[in-house]
Amino acid sequence: MTDETITVRGHTRTAGFDRRLVPPMILGSVLNPINSTIIAVALVPIGTAFGAPSSQTAWLVSALYLATALGQPIVGRLIDIFGPRRLFLLSTSLVGVAGVVGTLAPNLGVLIAARVLLGFGTCAGYPAAMALLRSEAKRTGRDSPAGVLTTLAVANQTIAVVGPLLGGLLIGVGGWRTTFALNIPLAAVAVTLGALRLPRQPSVRTAARGGPAAQIDLPGMGLFAAMLFSLLLFLMNLRTADWYLPVVAVAAGAGFTVRELRAKTPFIDLRVLGGNVPLLATYGRALVAYVVSYAFLFGFTQWTEESYGLSPFHAGLVQMPMFLVGIAVSVAIGRRGGVLGKLLLGAAGQIAACALMLTLTAGSPLWALLALGVVFGVPQGANNLGLQNSMYFQADPQRTGSSAGLLRTFAYLGAMIASSATAASFGQRAGTAGMHHLAWIMLVAAVLYLLITVFDRSLRRLSTEPAREA
Known part of the structure; x- marks a missing residue:
């Protein structure tokens, strides 16, 4: 059925979802995954250029994860208050600045700082997309964004496929600095599309008048940042010498809880969030799902290189079936209600993949590794969509941006746990016994994911809602 059109201030707009918003939404949301994946092939040449060991270049990965995990719920909350346009333009501009800093970086320290800027700069893309979906649903009266959510999921998974390949091409043409310079034109296009197509928000009143600026809970944001930063630092490198980090996290968490329960306009409304058990279950599912996903990406890839004997290039090719099947699954089920x-499909896929991983040895045929990638592709596509849809319908409409940011934060918590589990399982070398140990940890997380899903009765109500075109 053709959408009706309406005229606003002399401009004709469709009464359905405004398709002009899709390009900036997609570009904004892929800025983070492209910078997360492209760095994988740049670590070795960067280490060679600066004479830095892998223990130091690893901070190029961790810096982006830390900044993004911290920044997404904070930027998401600011999007809830000020609207997506302002934060989108500011953040994507920061991506361009980070590209310049990284391209010209004279040493590893400046390069790590550029990755921190990239982490904060890419924070607005996903929360802004979710907020735009919500505002379009309110404008059109159609609260069913299945088509756009599918497009976002496919775009992000496609970037995961082409990121390392694009990075290798850029490095071959112009060296590792080109992987940072890429952000300059990407940011320029994103800012231009955002300025031209994202809807303008009403002017923000001053805090003295009780407007949106008064809703910024700076103490709450600060305590949240201290809690999460300490926890993530501890998870990144589990050592008894860092015992004080979880203590700091607990103390900051206690202060954060007290502050949020007393604040008139809290950063995270713990009363509402605590009463929203379905959304909490979704965050729990995201955490354990990404423990499984990132443990496979981190751990299995290391094993294929160190024990199975594949080159880094061929180890990357072994991952291709997972991403390609994930894209196919997303397209196939994306518009289903x-x-x-x-x-449930994602849960079954995770359990099957972990069980298959336990059967592999250094003498397994190559087709068995490719088959594992195919099986892992099923939850890769199904879980991304399921989690996005769950969060969208379960979140408080007034806090869609911050809720979307928290979903990503829990995903990165899962990534950090996966990284620590991989390090603990392998030790000095990624052997087969360590890979099997990691697979058992992944299997436990996969079963927990299934249990959280099966016993969540609220999902049945969501499943009764028919899918309509977004």
């Missing part, structure tokens, strides 16, 4: 079926 409900989320329970997607989540």
Whole structure:
């Protein structure tokens, strides 16, 4: 059925979802994954250029994760208050600045700082996209963004496929600095599209008048940052010498809880969030799902290189079936109604993949590794969609941006746990015994994901809602 059109201030707009918003939404949301994946092939040449060991270049990965995990819920909350346009333009501009800093970096320290800027600069893309979906649903009266959510999921998974390949091409043409310079034109296009197509928000009143600026809970944001930063630092490198970090995290968490329960306009409304058990379950599912996903990406890839004997290039090719199947699954189920079926499919895929991983040895045929990638592709596609749909329908409409940011934060918490589990399982070398130990940890997380899903009765209500075109 053709959408009706309406005229606003002399401009004709469709009464359905405004498709002009899709390009900036996609570009904004892929800025983070492209910088997360492209660095994988740049670590070795960067280390060679600066004479830095892998223990130091690893901070190029961790810096982006830390900044993004911290920044997404904070930027998401600011999007809830000020609207997506302002934060989108500011953040994507910061991506361009980070590209310049990284391209010209004279040493590793400046390069790490550029990755921190990239982490904060890419924070607005996903929360802004979710907020735009919510505002379009309110404008059109159609609260069903299945088509756009599918497009976002496919775009992010496609970037995961082409990121390392693009990075290798850029490095071959112009060296590792080109992987940072890429952000300059990407940011320029994103800012231009955002300025031209994102809807303008009403002017923000001053805090003295009780307007949106008065809703910024700086103490709450500061305590949240201290809690999460300490926790993530501890998870990144589990050592008894860092015992004080979880203590700091607990103390900051206690202060954060007291502050948020007393604040008139809290950063994270713990009363509402605590009463929203379905959304909390979704965050829990995201955490354990990404423990499984990132443990496979980190751990299995190391094993294929160190024990199975594949080159880094061929180890990357072994991952290709997972991403390609993930894209196919997303397209196939993206427009189907409900989320329970997607989540159950993802749970079954995770359990099957972990069980298959336990059967592999250094003498397994190559087709067995490729088959594992195919099986892992099923939850890769199903879980991303299921989690996005769940969060969208379960979150407080007034806090869609911060809720979307928190979903990503829990995903990065899962990534950090996966990294620590991989290090603990392998020790000095990624052997087969360590890979099997990691697979058991992944299997426990996968079973926990299934249990959280099966016993969440709220998902059945979401599954009764028919999918309509976004």
